[in-house]
Structure formats: structure tokens, C-alpha cells
Amino acid sequence: MxxxxxxxxxxxxxxxxxxxxxxxxxxxxxxxxxxxxxxxxxxxxxxxxxxxxxxxxxxxxxxxxxxxxxxxxxxxxxxxxxxxxxxxxxxxxxxxxxxxxQIVQHDSIRLCNKFATGEQCNLGSNCKYSHDIQAYLAEKELDLGPVCPQFALLGECKFGIKCRFSKAHTDAEGNQMVAEKKLNEDQFIKNCSTKSIIQDIKQKNIDCTRSKEFIQWWSAEEIKLQQRLNELKKRKEEPRAGAEATLIPLRPNEKKKIDFRGKSYLAPLTTVGNIPFRRVCKSYGVDITCSEMAIARQLLRGSPQEWALTRRHASEDMFGIQLASNDPTQFTQTVEILSQKVDCDFIDLNMGCPIDTMTKSGNGSALLERKNKVRGMLLGAVHVSSVPITIKMRIGLSNKKKIGHKIIPLARDCGVAAITVHGRSKEQRYTKLSDWDYTMECAKMTKMTWHSPDASTVTPDWVTEPPAFFGNGDVFSPQEYWDHVDHSTDSELPLAGIMVGRGALSKPWIFKEIKERKLWDxxxxxxxxxxxxxxxxxxxxxxxxxxxxxxxxxxxxxxxxxxxxxxxxxxxxxxxxxxxxxxxxxxxxxxxxxxxxxxxxxxxxxxxxxxxxxxxxxxxxxxx
Known part of the structure; x- marks a missing residue:
């Protein structure tokens, strides 16, 4: 505690x-x-x-x-x-x-940060914040306690007298104290120094040679690919699995090897999946964590708010960044920048978000019906990235048309390292139970397409093993988790594990229960x-x-x-x-x-x- x-x-x-x-x-x-x-x-x-x-x-x-x-x-x-x-x-x-x-809650008097820490403000009368320390202290709310989390962690507090625990680091004369052993924030929070990255993006100072190389190849190949598929359609022939991807670009970057199998996985969760929540889940033993969903387009524009989503706590020893995108060029460039500039272990493509504002623009689960785009995005990402590429997807846009299994051979031939299938459609949302029967069929198909001579003849030689497969949906207890995982060991392809989302939000100690295989009252x-x-x-x-x-x-x-x-x-x-x-x-x-x-x-x-x-x-x- x-x-x-x-x-x-x-x-x-x-x-x-x-x-x-x-x-x-x-x-x-x-x-x-x-x-x-x-x-x-x-x-x-x-x-x-x-x-x-x-x-x-x-x-x-x-x-x-x-x-x-x-x-x-x-x-x-x-x-x-x-x-x-x-x-x-x-x-x-x-x-x-x-x-x-939400109303942003500030102090009633907005004190200048320089004055709050005992420094002089170079702006003088041009500063838009107050320099009246006595007036500020008269209006300031009471301290919340004797221990300042910032000072206890870093050895100093950048908020000075504005801190709600300021007595912990303010001496009798009102000066701010600094501990003898002062630590930097980036020793605890990684990827927090993104200002230089944003500046390099805006000034186009980042080397995206591999992205340009791939995009040039893909632009020409996309035309040929569409012509080939149109010919098959005219002949009323069904393209066999993997046949659309017969041409593979230059060999991909060497990648960091990650063993996803046998690990618990916290789902990427927007708003609620922040660093403090992920740290709570880490304290209960979760193995894999992932950022909140970031929009690739906004990262390329240098949005500080979007880049803040890439931050990672030091305790997150297996951490991924999830991206939403609808464009192979943007996605490939973003992945190359992230793999160069950001400390992460894998990059995940969001193909599961059901929200209308996302799907109407071709993001999230809408990608399930845009296989050519998905192919371009995954091939490009695998080509430029130095970390593994993964995907998270739903089973389709509607329950009547389950198409998730069609993405699996495509993703495998592109060289993704892991696939997570959420057993719901976009239209279904959370109104019905997750379809675990179909999810397990998808898991089996990963193995079948991998070993079937008719389906795997175009698999590139640099793809040496099938992707790890995670199920997702409705797991709220260790018994449900292990029922699915243990049952899958009898099938052709055991589950690597199960991604847990809502179960972790309602009871983050579920990861402790999973490891110990028992409920915790x-x-x-x-x-x-x-x-x-x-x-x-x-x-x-x-x-x-x-x-x-x-x-x-x-x-x-x-x-x-x-x-x-x-x-x-x-x-x-x-x-x-x-x-x-x-x-x-x-x-x-x-x-x-x-x-x-x-x-x-x-x-x-x-x-x-x-x-x-x-x-x-x-x-x-x-x-x-």
C-alpha cells in the first residue's frame, strides 16, 4: 500500500x-x-x-x-x-x-509560475498572470496534506507555492526546497519530452526514407492490385486467401522480438486508460499495457495533446501504442516516426472502434471492409517499424456479415506479430454477449491458413511463424478467462491470452485473480x-x-x-x-x-x- x-x-x-x-x-x-x-x-x-x-x-x-x-x-x-x-x-x-x-478548475487568482517557484518573471507588467503573492496566498485553499507527491518523487516541486501540498517543500522564509538527490521526470515517465519531436515534425527534420520508399512502391502496386482483383471478379472467381498480396515490398526492418503468449493484456481504453489507471493495473500484475487510442493524422500534425498519449510509466515493461488511421501513407509515416523517436514495444492498429464519428471517416471497425487499405497500412508499418505491429479488430460491421476471419490471412502475410479479435460487431456494440465461438473459429483459422498449402503459397519467407492470437470480450472473472484459454489448448491454435477491458475497469484486481486462479473478495x-x-x-x-x-x-x-x-x-x-x-x-x-x-x-x-x-x-x- x-x-x-x-x-x-x-x-x-x-x-x-x-x-x-x-x-x-x-x-x-x-x-x-x-x-x-x-x-x-x-x-x-x-x-x-x-x-x-x-x-x-x-x-x-x-x-x-x-x-x-x-x-x-x-x-x-x-x-x-x-x-x-x-x-x-x-x-x-x-x-x-x-x-x-468540464469546467477547468484553476485557482481564483492565477499566479505566475515563475513567482510561484521564487524566480523573477522576465515579462514584467506584460505577464498575463498575477505577481501578487500575498493576494494569492490569502485566496489559496488549504493544503491537502503534509506529503507532496511531486516532491516525494522528484526531489522538487515545479508548482512551488501553487502546490496544494506546498508546506512539504517550503521553508520558514517561504523559499522552495530541493532535495539533495534530485531526479528527472523522464526516469519515471518515458516519452515525456515530445516538444523536440513536435518541432522536428513541423520543420520536417525527421528521416522518413523507408516510408517514402514504401509509399512509392505502394502507389504503383495499388493500381496493379485493383486491376488483378477486378479481373478475378469478372471471371466470378473467389480470390483464395492471401492471393491478393502476391507482391511484397523490400524486406522489413529488423524487429525487436516479443513473446506475447501466456500474458495478460489490458485493453487500450480511451479516457479511462490513462497512466494512473494503467499503473493500478500493473500493481495487480497485468503483463501487457497499451496507450489510449491516438489519431495518426493528429500525431503527424504535431498535436501536443495527441503526443501526450504516447507517454509510458517506467513500470510498464511491455507497452504498446495504439493508432487509429484510415490512410496507408499517414499510418506508415506515423509508425516510422514512433519507432524512431518513442520508447514502445509494439504498435497496434485500431480496427475495432465502433463509434460513428470514427467509422464514418473510415477509421476503426470500418477498416474491416477496406482490405486494400488494411493491406497497405500493415505492409507499410511492418516495412518501416523497428518494433512489432499488431491489430485489434471486431468480427464485422454487423452480426449478419461476420468478416473478421478474412482479415487474419491478410494480416499474417503482412507480418503482424499479434491479432486480437473482439467477438462483437460494430452494430452490436455491447447489447449482446461476445461471440466466443466465432472468436475461436478465427483462432483456428490462423493455424489452418498457416499450414494449408493452398492458402499459404504467397506467405513471404520473412514471416516465420503465425501471429499470437488474443480473444476479447465479456471476461469478468478468472474462471471465464481460464475456461476460454484452457479450452483453446485442445484446439489447433491455443489462445496466447485474453485482452481484458471492461472487466479491468470494474475490477482491476482481475489480473491478480487471473494469476492466482481464484476470486478475491x-x-x-x-x-x-x-x-x-x-x-x-x-x-x-x-x-x-x-x-x-x-x-x-x-x-x-x-x-x-x-x-x-x-x-x-x-x-x-x-x-x-x-x-x-x-x-x-x-x-x-x-x-x-x-x-x-x-x-x-x-x-x-x-x-x-x-x-x-x-x-x-x-x-x-x-x-x-
Whole structure:
């Protein structure tokens, strides 16, 4: 457990003690006590309903179910919420970007950064920020505690007296202190020095020779390829798997070798998949992490916000960057720049995002029906990259037309290192269960196309083994994870592993459960400790000034909009909880457990106040 950040909120420690009072000391249940009930008869389940023990059920509908309508597409693309054809307004799942605009929380007096750290401002009267330190201190909110996360980590705090923990590094004369052993931020956060990269991009000072070489080849080859496919279409012949890619460009770059097999994988998650959340998941043992989805076009334009998504914490020892693109030229150039300038272990092409604003522009799952573009993007990326290329995809645009399996031989012949298949279509979103039967057929096809003489005759000689294959969808317990993985060992191609998304958002300790192969009846106190860790990580990542504190608060609320869905193991009547089940209304084993189960966003803000002090009056959180 990390060091607890002291709180100035009145009676906060007493609040926490009373809320968690009565918590069971036995948090990790044995395999015998949990697993003996795992495969309870299906007739004990109500379809779509998660049953809790009678003593925890609420008989009357007294809860405010403000946010009970889940919208899990919110984790797939930034700033976009799913809309349906219904005219009835719902509080959750239909809050559009304009409704979700958050007020940026600053100090009431915007103090100059130079003055905050005891330096002189060269702008003088032309500075747009205040130089009146006494006026600022008179208006500044109380410190949140005696330990500054920035100072504790780096040996100095760049926010000076603006820090909400400023007493930790300010002496009696008001001077800012610096520890004897001062460390640089890039020793903890990699890829944080992107200003020089952005400058080089804008000044075109980056060598993209291999991209230019490939693009020249591809432009001519695309014309020939289309002519060849048109001829086959006229003859009404079905192109055999791989036949479209008979011409291969120059040999690809030598690549870093990565063994994906047997590893747990945290899905790329927009907004909620930030560095603090990924660090929490790393603390529970996840092996592979990936950035939030970045737009290749924006990276090429030198967008600072987009380049910030490439940052990686030192604890992420197997880390990838996911890109969205609809253009072989842009994608190839972006991959070459990333592989030269950024510290990552692999680069992933997003072929799964279902959000309309993405698919209408040809990104995400729309690529499933643009095989020529996919071929160009993958061939180009493999040609220029010094790290492995992977893809994440859905099964198709609709359930009636499952076409994901057609991408597998194409991707294999392009030389991708890993394929992840999410067993849902674009149209399906999260309304039905993931199709694991089809996912496993895709896994088998990877092996079949690899060994079939009729399908593999054009596989280039530099592709020496089939890609690692990950399934994805609806895994919410270690039993579901290992049921799929262990079952796959009897098939022609075992799963390399399973990518976990929503399960990790609701219970990031699922990775601990997966490694130990047992459920964890985690206490509310232990979950609060997890949120304390997130708070510390957030203040290290986004800053310890007022803006950093409330940015941490905002992203904690984003996470709590998923985290509240977890139902404690100890109060369930039927095990395990499944991702698509909605629990009966219940109370927890103590007040804190009950509060953590609330679907009311006002209660999520209350939880942040336990860790970050009182929220500003103007602070509001509107869930997706």
C-alpha cells in the first residue's frame, strides 16, 4: 500500500474508519470456498439479473438509479457518446460532448509560475498572470496534506507555492526546497519530452526514407492490385486467401522480438486508460499495457495533446501504442516516426472502434471492409517499424456479415506479430454477449491458413511463424478467462491470452485473480487503498496544483462510473458475476461498500472528496 496522503477535510479519517467498520478481515477466499460454487446450475440465475444474498437485498426501490444505463462505448473513443433512435432521454449513454464539457478548475487568482517557484518573471507588467503573492496566498485553499507527491518523487516541486501540498517543500522564509538527490521526470515517465519531436515534425527534420520508399512502391502496386482483383471478379472467381498480396515490398526492418503468449493484456481504453489507471493495473500484475487510442493524422500534425498519449510509466515493461488511421501513407509515416523517436514495444492498429464519428471517416471497425487499405497500412508499418505491429479488430460491421476471419490471412502475410479479435460487431456494440465461438473459429483459422498449402503459397519467407492470437470480450472473472484459454489448448491454435477491458475497469484486481486462479473478495477498505494509489499516481502525472488536483478528481470520476458496477463476492448468491448482469438492488456489508456501489455521480464526487478534499462548488461530473 502506498503512503496515505493526509487530508484536511474535517473528520475525514473518522469518516473512513466508520464507513469501513465491520469489514471482514478475510479478503482472499480460498479456491475451495469460492471455486466449489463457480459452476452453479444455470437455473439458479435469472437471465440478465445478478442475484445477491437475501440479507443484502433492498426490498423497496429506494436507490437513485441515475446512471443505471451502461454505455460501454464510452471507453472506445474520446468525446463521443452512443446515441440510439429512442426519443426518450436517458441520463447515461446519451450525454453528448457538448453536455460533458468540464469546467477547468484553476485557482481564483492565477499566479505566475515563475513567482510561484521564487524566480523573477522576465515579462514584467506584460505577464498575463498575477505577481501578487500575498493576494494569492490569502485566496489559496488549504493544503491537502503534509506529503507532496511531486516532491516525494522528484526531489522538487515545479508548482512551488501553487502546490496544494506546498508546506512539504517550503521553508520558514517561504523559499522552495530541493532535495539533495534530485531526479528527472523522464526516469519515471518515458516519452515525456515530445516538444523536440513536435518541432522536428513541423520543420520536417525527421528521416522518413523507408516510408517514402514504401509509399512509392505502394502507389504503383495499388493500381496493379485493383486491376488483378477486378479481373478475378469478372471471371466470378473467389480470390483464395492471401492471393491478393502476391507482391511484397523490400524486406522489413529488423524487429525487436516479443513473446506475447501466456500474458495478460489490458485493453487500450480511451479516457479511462490513462497512466494512473494503467499503473493500478500493473500493481495487480497485468503483463501487457497499451496507450489510449491516438489519431495518426493528429500525431503527424504535431498535436501536443495527441503526443501526450504516447507517454509510458517506467513500470510498464511491455507497452504498446495504439493508432487509429484510415490512410496507408499517414499510418506508415506515423509508425516510422514512433519507432524512431518513442520508447514502445509494439504498435497496434485500431480496427475495432465502433463509434460513428470514427467509422464514418473510415477509421476503426470500418477498416474491416477496406482490405486494400488494411493491406497497405500493415505492409507499410511492418516495412518501416523497428518494433512489432499488431491489430485489434471486431468480427464485422454487423452480426449478419461476420468478416473478421478474412482479415487474419491478410494480416499474417503482412507480418503482424499479434491479432486480437473482439467477438462483437460494430452494430452490436455491447447489447449482446461476445461471440466466443466465432472468436475461436478465427483462432483456428490462423493455424489452418498457416499450414494449408493452398492458402499459404504467397506467405513471404520473412514471416516465420503465425501471429499470437488474443480473444476479447465479456471476461469478468478468472474462471471465464481460464475456461476460454484452457479450452483453446485442445484446439489447433491455443489462445496466447485474453485482452481484458471492461472487466479491468470494474475490477482491476482481475489480473491478480487471473494469476492466482481464484476470486478475491476484496474489502471496501482495500478498494479505498486502491483509490488512494490512483490519487497519488494522478497527482504525480497531472500535477499537485489546483488544476492537477481537479484533473485527478475528474479522471477518478470517469473510472468510478465503471468501478461501481462491481458487486462484492461475499454478498453474491451465485458466482461468479458476469459482465452483462445487472445486480438486484443491495446494501453493502458496511457504509463504505454501499457508497462504492452507488450509481449516482454525486456519490462518486463524495468519494473523491475523501481523497482530494472538498470539490469546488463549480465542479460537476456528467457521465458518458
Amino acid at each position: 502506498t503512503e496515505t496522503i493526509g487530508l484536511k477535510r474535517k473528520a475525514s479519517q473518522d469518516d473512513l474508519k466508520s464507513l469501513a467498520e465491520g469489514e471482514s478481515n478475510k479478503s482472499i477466499k480460498t479456491v475451495e470456498s469460492i471455486n466449489s460454487d463457480l459452476h452453479s446450475s444455470e437455473d439458479t440465475r435469472n437471465k440478465g439479473m445478478l442475484r445477491v444474498k437475501p440479507e443484502y437485498r433492498l426490498l423497496s426501490s429506494s436507490k437513485d438509479t441515475q446512471n443505471s444505463n451502461y454505455d460501454d462505448d464510452g471507453a472506445e473513443a474520446a468525446g463521443v457518446a452512443h446515441t440510439s433512435g429512442s426519443s426518450k432521454h436517458k441520463n447515461r449513454g446519451q450525454n453528448k460532448p457538448k453536455d460533458r464539457k 476484496i474489502s471496501s477498505g482495500e478498494r479505498l487503498d486502491m483509490l488512494k494509489d490512483f490519487t497519488k499516481f494522478g497527482l504525480e502525472c497531472w500535477g499537485s496544483d489546483t488544476m492537477g488536483v481537479n484533473t485527478t478528481r475528474k479522471f477518478m470520476c470517469e473510472w468510478l462510473s465503471f468501478l461501481y458496477r462491481y458487486v462484492p463476492v461475499g454478498i453474491l448468491e451465485v458466482l461468479p458475476q458476469r459482465v452483462n448482469e445487472r445486480p438486484e438492488q443491495f446494501v453493502g456489508r458496511n457504509d463504505l461498500e454501499t457508497l462504492m456501489a452507488s450509481d449516482n455521480s454525486k456519490d462518486w464526487i463524495k468519494i473523491t472528496e475523501m481523497l482530494l478534499g472538498p470539490a469546488p462548488e463549480s465542479f460537476q461530473f456528467i457521465p458518458k
